Amino acid sequence: MRRIASHAAPTQGNSVSGSILFADAEAFARQVCDSVLGATFTPDGVDFRAAIRFNLVGCSGAAHLRITPGVLTRLGRPCDGPCGGPHFLVLVLRENGHLTVGESGRPLSPNSVVVVSGDLGFSLALSAGTAGACELDVLQVAGAEPPALAKASGVVVATSAALADYILGLADLVQPEGGEIGPCQRDIPIFDYIGAAIRDYLAGGEGEDASRPDHGLYQRIKGFIAQNVKNPALGADLLARTFAISKRKLYSIFYDNRASLHETVMTARLEAARREIEAGGQKVASVILDHGFSNPSTFYRNYKRHFGRVPRA
Structure with missing residues (x-):
């Protein structure tokens, strides 16, 4: 996920947000894939449709995609922007998919939460849901890396509706409908909470309520x-x-x-x-x-x- 998007509108502080519909794969690639997601997308067919809403806050960001089936590919890279340092990506799927990292591939079921070290490349094949489209949330959390990733070759997958809902609930707070950031971003460190929730989950620190x-x-x-x-x-x-x-x-x-x-x-x-x-x-x-x-x-x-x-x- 990158920091510059020509179609984005500035909101508060150092954040940039947008909400756009696309019917042209080339325009989507030009305006969104590289500038917002830092990735490429290859659609499965010619009938392309995509909608994205996103918000970039410093070097972290949250983007919600509703898109026709295809393959999202991202090369590993250092964190963009002035902050530098470690970062990780969180991918939340509501439909089936297939993740390929290097020579290793694995199927993904609905409510899969994929955590990928930011310097690791991957391909994610998205399958159509009941409405013929795929829903995917992509979050970049800068300045940290879940400790468990070092023991899992840079990527882990958790299938948990509770974890997925928790992450998406927090993501909605910074990129709600219309692409305008809400006042809560000033009150809570949302991306820190997302990172901490994933670290706790990967560490198995569930405990008794x-x-x-x-x-x-x-x-x-x-x-x-x-x-x-x-x-x-x-x-x-x-x-x-x-x-x-x-x-x-x-x-x-x-x-x-x-x-x-x-x-x-x-x-x-x-x-x-x-x-x-x-x-x-x-x-x-x-x-x-x-x-x-x-x-x-x-x-x-x-x-x-x-x-x-x-x-x-």
């Missing part, structure tokens, strides 16, 4: 979220005020309990909405608005991701 710091407070916050899913203001500001803690502390509590605040709120709203929809008696459009979703397309996309199907009354 009850032994984690602030577990009781974490459970009370989750209970409050479940009881207030219809409150459009439900989020970090409201929760921090309600429990008399800072937003930094709030995010830290969720991190310590291997969870994402964003994903917890989203899941609670989706599950409550599903119960009302399946109970009948109310239009789906009304349920969507009642449960804090101002954008129906966001609701339908996340509902299908969470439940594997579109809502049915």
Whole structure:
């Protein structure tokens, strides 16, 4: 992932973000592959479609791709930009794929989290999902390398829906819909959290929930979220005020309990909405608005991701 993109718009501080649709593979290669991903992409067919939203924060970055099947290839390279030093990439797949590193290849199942040392080249073949497209998140975390990578030839693969959801929940905080960075980036070191979560997972430091710091407070916050899913203001500001803690502390509590605040709120709203929809008696459009979703397309996309199907009354 690189630091310069001609189509990107500056946001806050030293960050750059964008959100673009493509129907031309050459334009995608020219504007995105090299300048944002530091990679090449070879589509499987001639009917090319791609959508990307991304945010680059210093030498770290998060990019979400929805793209036709093909092969993403990246040569190992030093970290771009003034920071230099070690870095690693995180690839999160929602569909099947196949990873090739050197002479070694392995199949990937949905919810695979691939962690690759930044100086290591690889090819990733993406398979189409149910909608005919592939969903892939690519994150670059600069300034660190998970210790376990040194024992695994520079690449490890974990198949964990919980880890995938946690990472994507944090990534969404810096590159949400529209490509505009949210205020939380000023409050929490998101890429540090992603790196720490991966290091903990690779080290096997899962432990028992009850032994984690602030577990009781974490459970009370989750209970409050479940009881207030219809409150459009439900989020970090409201929760921090309600429990008399800072937003930094709030995010830290969720991190310590291997969870994402964003994903917890989203899941609670989706599950409550599903119960009302399946109970009948109310239009789906009304349920969507009642449960804090101002954008129906966001609701339908996340509902299908969470439940594997579109809502049915």
